[in-house]
Amino acid sequence: MSEQSVIKSKIMIDMVNKNPIEDGAVIFENGLITLSGHYEKIKNKIKFNAKIYDYNDSVLIPGMVDCHTHHNGFGDGRSGDSIGGMEDNILSIKSAKNAKTSLFSGVTTIRENGPKNLTMMKLRDAVNQGLAIAPRMVLPGRPIAIIGGHMGYFGGEVTGPVESLALARQLIKEGVDYFKITATGGSTATSFPLRPSFSQKELDAVTNEAKNYGLLTATHCLSMEGIDNSLNAGVDMIIHCNFDNEKGESKFNEKLAEKIAKKGAFVNPTLHVGRARLWNLAIGKNPSLGGGENKKRLSSSIRSDRKDILEARLDAAKLSLENKLDHCRQMIDMGLKVITGSDSSWGDYSLGNTFHETELLVESGYSNYEGLKSVTINAAMALGLGDTAGSIAKGKSADFAILKSNPLDDIKNLSSVEEVFLMGQHIDRGSDESNKTYSQIKPAQF
């Protein structure tokens, strides 16, 4: 028996109409939206026995879509290498908790970017068994990496086009939704962030197989050659998209950006993960190592609390963030498809705070409305879920976040989540106190 439900709001931002709809309402049934619009205009379609959720003081938006999460992660500065060394059972417990955090924070769709072994596939099994709740999950299984490459510790190290193809097929067999490839090194201690990892042929082997099965691909790129290789291979999303050369000089490259535009690839710049590290450096917490820092082979001294070392790290982190923001601004100006993908809980960025990333996209030039698009409809399109999620429109999944304050006034209001709906289900978020435990707050000096 299907039950009709209705949400009434003060303001509905449906991400279809450019202007918010006052007294907006949405009707849904069987988890799908059947009608939305001004309450007065649609109220005659409401059945007498419909369940009414009256949020007349609040703002209704589509559930957020975060294109880049790490549900295995802690977001407390610990390294990926240390997470890679943890037991799968423990990472599963952490992932289940993180998934609730994501959902309670108003994120109803996530794309996972690097879990260990089968941990996230098992979380999906647990959800299907009714033993866990989670947002809609777009899963890569584990990232595809070269030997010693970034996130190779999660269980997907391969060499050569044949092994790459075999892993791609294995992942398809396991039920993954897309392929994540690390096209350069990263924070992984044994990897080289300024160098490409896979050869062109290896990348092609994976992207061809992806196309064969209608799957999307995304590559981790901390330097330009990796971006270029990825674009040649027809990758659908460039992650991080650092314009660094192999010497570590960071300078925006318009030609490469044009190539991204021409290829139509989405860009997930991951700005806040660097800012979160900066915050922790500034307040004297022991933050994660930056992309290049691990390569300095200073692992003992770099963790030291010597003032000069800390200051040098702080300066480097500031510069890196400034560069990222500047490059992101130029990409936005050029009209590249830049979307929100938080990269939490990686490094110092803890899950449940996706809005921090969107906030920095707004700082880089998006209007509040464009920022909102980047974490709803545009993010959904980047994941191939444009028909399912990201806006309040007939036929889409009834995924909503109810906000206390309007994100069009201030994008940070995305954090004022009061209620969440996923596939038509009202989510019990537990106590308000418990929902404060995951919020990451800007230190006073910033």
Add this chain to the structure above:
Amino acid sequence: MTNENNNLLVIKIGQLIDGISKSVKKDISIVINGNQIVDVKPSGELDIPENLNYKLLDYSDKTALPGLVDSHVHLTGIGDGRTGDELVTLSDEILSINMANNARVHLQSGVTTVRDCGAKNNTAFHLRQAVEMGIAESPRLVLSGRPLAIIGGHLGYFGEEITGEDECRAAVRYLVKQGADFIKVTATGGSTRTSFPLRPSFSQQELNVIAEEAHKFGKHVAAHCASSEAMKRVLNAGIDTIIHGVFKEVDGTNKYREDIAELIAEKGAYVNPTIGAASLKIKTMESKKENGNFTEQDQEELDSINREQEHRLECFNKLINLGVPMSAGSDSAWGQYKMGNYFEEIEAHVKGGQSPIDAIMSATNIASKSCWIDDNLGSIETGKLADILIVKEDPTKQIENLRTVVDVIKDGQLIDRQSLL
């Protein structure tokens, strides 16, 4: 109280059930420093120096008792009726997620310590690690890891099927190495499809070795006994807790065995009777009957459960009259018994003949003794860890009042009972 470390919490309570005394004390204040109780005295005699800051929790119209100790749980269970054989087809990762959820639910219901009587492979130890890492909320864990079983024996599917004295010794050593706090052994078959509940499983020699080796490391042993013959063996082996303790002959007839009962009393073993699950099942079926939706088959099932339960409660009554210490333990989330409902078990103890205060003792002080943790837990006394349960109504008047939980304090910290994280 002269402690410079200013981390004081004072809990003012209307009534105190301290887990030691059988009488209820009025208007008491419990002083906690960090995670430890440093003073318990009448509120009128409270003498905290004025210049000392402290946090006050005022429960002047409520009752406090020691945080509950559930001496028999299976955090791995789901409690939706599926059998253990079905449960173990789930992967360790899924079971780990389920265990973490169950741990949180049980804690929020007022249970601050659990003795976990068996989980698959390393999942129990991994849960402990997760708790220590701060990524899971849980009662204190007294763990067995994997239960010892004979090949095909009860709970053998959790990963520790062994044969012969050497393998028994090795299994105990390995579990202790992994961090087991006690050894669980299935001395008869049980619900496990390939096992024989009416027959003893391990030989006397095997049981002797298990008990000897566990005791060598200061660990206790709890033995699952679904029939009488095995109880004799485990008692002779010197095992510390008898679980279920069902008086049943090899041919399946229910028969209270005075000789065995006296041996239990003589050896000073604890009995964990696990009588709440049947009690809960009877309630569920009776309410189904009231709703009219009851088949002949249902009636037969209800009659059979009632008959068994009557026998169990009779034996329970005889054992308490012999002075056998009853350690309450729910056995949830096994079978259909979901976590967070320990009070069902404690209420069944009252049905079996214990007074409400005795049943509360069974679920606090006696349970902590049977778990070998009574040095620190199981009562509200100076020096003990600050695990305290606050209930609205006095459970010594009516045991069902245990359901009126207001707050749960573990390690001197108030638990967020509504958190779902």
